[in-house]
Amino acid sequence: YCSYCLGGLSMRQIRFRFDGQPINETDTPSQLEMEDEDTIDVFQQQTGGSPL
Numbered sequence: 001y002c003s004y005c006l007g008g009l010s011m012r013q014i015r016f017r018f019d020g021q022p023i024n025e026t027d028t029p030s031q032l033e034m035e036d037e038d039t040i041d042v043f044q045q046q047t048g049g050s051p052l
Contacts, residue, residue: 012045013044013045014042014043014044014045015042015043015044015045016040016041016042016043017040017041017042017043018032018034018038018039018040018041019032023040
């Protein structure tokens with residue numbers, strides 16, 4: 001987490017997911033059953049918007 005935020009984003013501004021599930025700060029690759037070449041998706045938190 002912290003290494004990713006060195007790019008200038010706050011921890012409050014980003015979310016990590018693996019296989020569509022949120023990753024908690026304390027999760028380990030072993031707990032997530034990650035394998036070599038797996039990817040973690042990173043999303044910037046978005047607040048607001050308007051109904052269509």
